[in-house]
Ligand code: SF4
């Protein structure tokens with residue numbers, strides 16, 4: 182698997198990791214301070230990135246992530262690329278599997294693992310590891326033939342679809358927590374809250390049956406997508422399951438827009454190849470930006486408008 | 501480590517640089533009782549200085565709702581937590597025998613942020629200043645908890661019930677107030693103390709604290725050290741930036757009023773008319789020199805209604821606040837020091853001169869260097885909080901640095917009666 186770390190993530194992680202350590206700070210500043218005398222521009226940016234990358238690698242700051250990926254050798258076999266982007270907040274950290282849609286039987290090069298990590302997480306992985314471990318476990322299931330994950334056609338009315346999606350999610354989480362617990366990586370508090378979640382989403386079951394449901398899925402060593410999905414549908418007349426593996430654009434509801442930094446619930450869905458003029462406007466102001474980082478609707482509209490207007494607009498975004 | 505005199509804490513204290521003082525000192529007073537949280541000041545600064553790439557998260561001046569809000573999130577709670585660690589005996593004040601300009605609030609007996617650097621020791625060696633570096637996400641929500649009261653079902657923090665607003669004994673169950681903040685251009689700036697490159701400096705002419713952009717190398721020690729969290733890191737230039745006190749206006753170089761100092765953008769824009777800014781004279785210990793008819797001198801040292809924000813931090817901030825009347829005194833004492841109850845009592849029942857000086861707020865964009873009062877007739881008399889209250893319709897006149905009259909107003913608001921011929925028109 183090839184790794185690509187977002188330069189902003191690298192920079193902020195290194196800054197946090199060396200802050201306060203006199204020796205490291207002195208070494209780092211010997212490397213980058215001369216760059217401050219250079220004119221602002223791409224060459225200076227490149228050299229700054231190289232400086233930060235050198236420290237990132239030397240300090241092994243990628244290890245908290247790579248260590249988690251090694252827990253599932255199948256990930257390396259099945260996924261060609263891992264891109265690590267910066268999550269603006271710890272609660273926005275996720276792992277997602279991106280698969281080229283048009284391909285029936287994807288090969289590793291058609292699959293990308295995208296993780297969003299907050300810079301503080303790579304410096305102090307104690308909180309990050311348990312949560313990301315569970316995210317990555319979902320991805321390992323998704324690429325495992327035995328689990329046989331597939332996207333289901335969603336039918337029926339939205340409330341029923343949501344209910345089935347919730348049940349599927351809870352059952353999957355339970356099946357993962359069970360396997361982690363047997364590897365001595367479980368979390369007793371999370372297990373308890375999953376037990377409650379099962380009772381909530383299977384409200385029609387009495388306490389004993391809900392407990393059985395929990396134990397059954399918790400005890401599965403080799404769960405399959407079919408098992409989870411069929412059980413999630415049980416008791417429902419119409420079936421359908423959510424897009425658990427589908428990539429989403431942006432950082433999730435309430436996450437800050439990567440362009441203006443304001444929290445947004447209104448993410449703009451960029452097409453795979455956005456309008457080149459808009460793209461040029463955005464990347465001129467935010468060189469690290471990619472369409473999948475997303476943007477709030479206001480930013481998308483402003484940059485699109487700048488793209489449409491001619492040279493004067495470039496001046497505005499350049500200030 | 502040198503020793504400097506800090507009049508706000510009534511004693512000498514440790515500071516990494518030697519004693520120095522500017523010719524004049526930038527200072528301001530904000531009347532919290534009248535701030536409506538409209539954020540016009542915030543936007544005035546934003547649209548003047550921080551609208552560019554990489555500055556999206558920067559609000560050099562901001563207005564936050566206390567007790568729950570803060571930008572960056574919980575900045576004061578976090579610093580107070582650290583300072584409490586450094587002061588296991590508490591952040592206490594001792595009464596002084598004779599209170600004067602050198603010790604108007606008594607003597608602070610706890611340790612300041614300069615005297616407790618060992619509380620934060622990373623990488624084996626203590627910092628120069630006690631502080632913390634806010635995480636990226638803490639800068640992201642400048643209005644978080646806006647208008648969230650202290651008490652009620654959704655209150656994240658509970659600091660008890662409010663104080664009496666009138667002498668009928670009515671108390672509000674819930675309270676909050678707006679705290680408008682900017683860099684305090686401190687007399688003993690933590691940002692200056694922490695910078696390993698001496699890239700931050702205090703201007704000798706007006707005490708304005710600036711970051712030399714050509715010298716800054718992005719260490720972020722200033723961001724960590726400033727207890728008010730008023731230095732911000734800019735990712736695009738990889739340097740730190742802060743409020744520049746709108747220095748072209750202070751210098752009198754603004755086309756609006758050539759030659760005389762103008763108040764800063766955030767002051768001049770204030771809709772609520774709660775801000776007043778000026779330049780004051782200080783001696784070699786940074787103790788204010790008697791300048792009886794400078795309105796800031798009057799409010800801080802004569803009427804003593806305006807108090808420094810968190811004086812126990814030790815930076816001798818030059819931003820002063822008239823504390824809100826409805827907030828529990830214990831909370832305010834932590835924020836403004838031991839004189840807060842007396843300051844509120846004085847403001848609640850203003851005397852003749854105070855009532856006149858309060859009329860000067862936002863009557864002119866030029867800095868008022870001096871005021872004068874022409875006495876007028878008594879127009880009202882009552883009793884408030886067991887004391888006699890009299891109102892005189894005095895005229896107050898403000899003068900700029902050049903000695904020119906720039907404002908003349910009266911205590912009683914003038915009433916204009918529209919002539920009958922315009923009765924139904926605009
Ligand atoms: S408020 Fe902070 S940034 Fe401003 S002078 Fe004081 S220590 Fe420095």
Ligand code: SF4
Pocket residue numbers: 544545546548549560561682683743744745746764765766767
């Ligand atoms: S004094 Fe000027 S630079 Fe400072 S906060 Fe106010 S408007 Fe902004």
Ligand code: SF4
Pocket residue numbers: 534535536537538539540541542563678680769770771772773774775
């Ligand atoms: S402009 Fe004045 S009234 Fe409005 S928020 Fe700022 S300080 Fe308060």
